[in-house]
Amino acid sequence: MVLTKQNKMSLVDIKKIFSMLQPREDEQDNGERQELSQAVSNNDANVLALMLSQERYKVFIDSRSGWGVPGTPLRLAATRGHLQCLEVLLVHGADVDSLDVKAQTPLFTAVSAGHLDCVKALLKAGANPNGSIYNNCSPVLTAAREGNKNILRELLEHGAEVNVRSKVPDWASNNSACTGPLYLSAVYGHLECFQILLLYGADPNYNCTDARLLARIRRPKTVLEVCLRHGCKTQFIILLLEFGANAYLVNLEDTNFSNHDAMQLLMRERVYPRSLLSQTRLAIRKFLKHGKQVQSVDQLKVPLLLINYLKYQT
Numbered sequence: 001m002v003l004t005k006q007n008k009m010s011l012v013d014i015k016k017i018f019s020m021l022q023p024r025e026d027e028q029d030n031g032e033r034q035e036l037s038q039a040v041s042n043n044d045a046n047v048l049a050l051m052l053s054q055e056r057y058k059v060f061i062d063s064r065s066g067w068g069v070p071g072t073p074l075r076l077a078a079t080r081g082h083l084q085c086l087e088v089l090l091v092h093g094a095d096v097d098s099l100d101v102k103a104q105t106p107l108f109t110a111v112s113a114g115h116l117d118c119v120k121a122l123l124k125a126g127a128n129p130n131g132s133i134y135n136n137c138s139p140v141l142t143a144a145r146e147g148n149k150n151i152l153r154e155l156l157e158h159g160a161e162v163n164v165r166s167k168v169p170d171w172a173s174n175n176s177a178c179t180g181p182l183y184l185s186a187v188y189g190h191l192e193c194f195q196i197l198l199l200y201g202a203d204p205n206y207n208c209t210d211a212r213l214l215a216r217i218r219r220p221k222t223v224l225e226v227c228l229r230h231g232c233k234t235q236f237i238i239l240l241l242e243f244g245a246n247a248y249l250v251n252l253e254d255t256n257f258s259n260h261d262a263m264q265l266l267m268r269e270r271v272y273p274r275s276l277l278s279q280t281r282l283a284i285r286k287f288l289k290h291g292k293q294v295q296s297v298d299q300l301k302v303p304l305l306l307i308n309y310l311k312y313q314t
Contacts, residue, residue, distance in 0.1 A: 032057050033065040040076045045084035048073075052092040062095045071100040071109075078106035078122065081115035086122070096127045103134035111139040116150050129160035136167045144181035144197065147190035152181075156200040159292075163202060163209050180207030186227050186236055195239055199312065201285075201293040204245035222249045224266070228257040237262040241269055242312065244282045281310055 036057060039048040051057040064070040071079075074094040077086035086106075090096065097105050107127040110118040123129060131138045140160045143152040156162060166179045182202050185193040203209055205222050214220050224245050227236045237259070241247065247269040257263055274282075288296040297310045308314050 029060065029063075032060045033063050036060055036063075036073050037065055037076060040073045040082060040085045040089075041080070043080070043082040043085060045082075045088050048085050049088045049092075052088065058092060061089065061092060062098050064100065072098045072106070074098060074106045075100055075104075075109055078110040078115065078118050079113055081110075081113060081118055083115075083117045083121060086118055090121065090125045096122060096125045097132070099132055099134070103132045105131050105135075107131060108135065108137070108139050108142065111142050111148070111151055111155070112146075114146065114148055114151065116148075116154065119151050119154055123154060123158045129155045129158040130164065133167075138164050140164050140181050141166065141179070141184060144185040144190065144193050145188055147185070147188060147193055149190070149192045149196055152193050153196055156196065157294075162197055162200045163207055165208060182207035182223050183226055186223065186232050187230050189232070191233065191235055191239075194236060195312075198239060198243045199294055204240050204243045205249060222246075224250050228259060228262060231258050232262075234259060234261045234265065237265050241265065242278070244286075277309075284310060 032051075036048070036051060039051060052061065062072050062074075064072055072094065074086065074089045074096070075098065077083075077089060097107075099105060100109075105127065107119065107122045107129070108131045110122060129139060138161075139155050140152065140162070141164060143155060163180060180202070182194065182197050182204075185191075185197060197207075198204060205224075206214060206220055207223055208214060208220075222245070224237065224240055224247070227240070228250065247266045250266060252263060252266060285293055285297075294311065297307060300307060300310070305314070
């Protein structure tokens with residue numbers, strides 16, 4: 001089991017966030033901030049480009065303004081889905097990972113709003129696919145919860161952490177171990193997102209690779225158990241078993257499980273061993289680079305039929 005280092009927020013980190021959000025003393029605003037925001041709001045990329053060609057506007061390209069959650073022009077473009085304005089801002093040097101007061105990046109807001117084209121543009125410009133380390137949530141968790149399979153695949157293609165979990169204090173670790181994207185996509189019934197996560201290497205047992213976290217929990221809930229408790233469709237159980245979930249980690253005597261077909265599957269899994277072909281597929285996928293399983297499979301010098309089998313396409 002791979003240990004994943006968790007980022008803990010300290011008082012220094014909090015002070016750093018607030019310092020980043022403070023306006024610079026050399027920024028003499030004569031309405032330029034508002035004009036930039038207005039151009040983005042109006043989705044007027046031509047006017048925005050003309051403004052940013054002038055230094056008096058360009059110095060405010062990463063300044064935060066607006067009601068509610070003050071943010072940069074890039075955040076506004078990402079939230080509204082104004083792709084052309086977003087691209088203009090990136091060309092003129094906008095900070096692709098700038099934070100708003102909630103420690104959310106433009107990518108996070110684009111994912112939350114479901115703007116795939118903006119997500120692609122931000123990732124192409126080098127946005128961190130995992131979002132900000134100071135934010136409790138992440139783009140992958142949001143996409144999995146919302147069931148946006150195209151955005152989820154785009155994030156994972158760019159190296160987003162597939163076993164990510166909410167950042168919460170240690171005393172709440174019993175809950176945080178069960179808040180990975182696999183859990184969310186199962187509970188919300190997003191089967192395609194569930195399969196995509198497994199294809200990109202999500203751990204089928206706990207959706208967590210932090211051994212220290214799991215050791216602190218007296219009885220961590222497996223993804224299988226959560227699927228059974230929430231009455232998920234049998235296809236979720238089939239996928240977990242195909243991707244190597246341990247059927248023995250579930251207490252089959254639990255009377256809260258209502259999906260009898262899924263229970264039969266688990267009992268059959270315990271009695272009949274996996275085929276040699278299936279075990280070989282699991283072994284090869286486990287050997288491949290973590291987080292890059294889909295890309296690594298495509299690079300194998302084996303017949304296309306085997307490539308498709310390793311990618312569960314047969």
